[in-house]
Amino acid sequence: MTKPPKVAVLGSINMDLVCTTEKRPEPGETVLGTGFTMVPGGKGANQAIAARRSDALVEFLGAIGRDMFTTPLREVLNDSDVGGARLRSLPGSSGVATIVVEQGGENSIIVTPGANARLTELDDADLETIAEADILLCQLEIPVETVTAGARHARAHGTTVILNPSPVRELPEELWREIDVAVVNSGEADRLGTALDRIAHVITTRGADGADYRGPGGELHCPSPKVRVVDTTGAGDAFTGALAAAWHRGPERALAWACAAGALAATELGASKSIPDADSIAMLLGDPLLNPGSNR
Ligand code: RIB
Numbered sequence: 001m002t003k004p005p006k007v008a009v010l011g012s013i014n015m016d017l018v019c020t021t022e023k024r025p026e027p028g029e030t031v032l033g034t035g036f037t038m039v040p041g042g043k044g045a046n047q048a049i050a051a052r053r054s055d056a057l058v059e060f061l062g063a064i065g066r067d068m069f070t071t072p073l074r075e076v077l078n079d080s081d082v083g084g085a086r087l088r089s090l091p092g093s094s095g096v097a098t099i100v101v102e103q104g105g106e107n108s109i110i111v112t113p114g115a116n117a118r119l120t121e122l123d124d125a126d127l128e129t130i131a132e133a134d135i136l137l138c139q140l141e142i143p144v145e146t147v148t149a150g151a152r153h154a155r156a157h158g159t160t161v162i163l164n165p166s167p168v169r170e171l172p173e174e175l176w177r178e179i180d181v182a183v184v185n186s187g188e189a190d191r192l193g194t195a196l197d198r199i200a201h202v203i204t205t206r207g208a209d210g211a212d213y214r215g216p217g218g219e220l221h222c223p224s225p226k227v228r229v230v231d232t233t234g235a236g237d238a239f240t241g242a243l244a245a246a247w248h249r250g251p252e253r254a255l256a257w258a259c260a261a262g263a264l265a266a267t268e269l270g271a272s273k274s275i276p277d278a279d280s281i282a283m284l285l286g287d288p289l290l291n292p293g294s295n296r
Helices: 043-053 070-079 114-118 124-132 144-156 186-198 235-249 251-265 278-285
Strands: 006-010 014-021 033-041 057-064 083-089 095-102 107-112 135-138 160-163 181-185 201-205 211-215 218-222
Touching (some): 006 043, 006 124, 043 070, 043 235, 083 124, 095 114, 124 144, 135 144, 135 235, 160 235, 181 186, 181 235, 201 235, 235 251, 251 278
Parallel strands (some): 006 057, 006 135, 135 160, 181 201
Antiparallel strands (some): 014 033, 201 211
16 A cells, blocks of 8 residues: 655635625625625645545644634644644634635635734744655745745755645745746736746646646646536635645646546535545546555
8 A cells, every 4th residue: 555645735724704696796886695604715724625635644834813713723624634733823813715606606705814924934843744744735825935935945855845826926036946846727827927937847727628737748638527516616726635645646647636626626615615535536537546545
């Protein structure tokens, strides 16, 4: 039996306040909603849960505030069997995302970072966790300086760095140097442009059209399984976390696995709630041996 990969996720955790509506409002317009729910989210936490549900061993490095969301945010990591020893509680509010999902599944999101923005330092235990991991998985909902410090330490210790540069922004030169794998959507790919050419492995997600890979062995396209879309929130996170868990199987298998995870995540409302487990992904692919936890 191959050992499951160890994935350290350095990133955000938010409480998602989700309103559903027939159509998202235009500027200045008020519309009636059809439902409301609160679901833990944040790109970091979603990706950590996705990697764990794809059978990786996962440690989450992040920050929550001291408010009404502290307990449910801690609980979602515990309940998902994601290691939370490196989750700190900082004074002030937790991260909150206000999300509007319209019929057909498209969304608009405002993230108020709260404690995520105050994750400005990595301590010795954080650095040890990163050095011991096979993969460090990061996004950009925490300060880019913290991501850079984590990535630099990872690289120095032979830990593969996967960056999902979302929400997209200019990256400092010191961070570009440390990235092994970039996972971007097509908008992020356009925004980052030729700067991505310097990354060894680039994966571009294209929603219902699947994903493209470009790397040392060439290029490949992976179609997405067809599903009935309810909510696309967190589908990219499900893709990225599943990809990290399956990366040791090589780009082709990892992409197929991740495309199926992303597709399944879009079939249910709520980011962390909709993330599929390994059995559901393998079943959708019709090939249980693709499971990253399987020994072949
Ligand atoms: O990618 C989806 C996530 O973006 C949501 O869970 C929300 O918290 C924001 O971070």
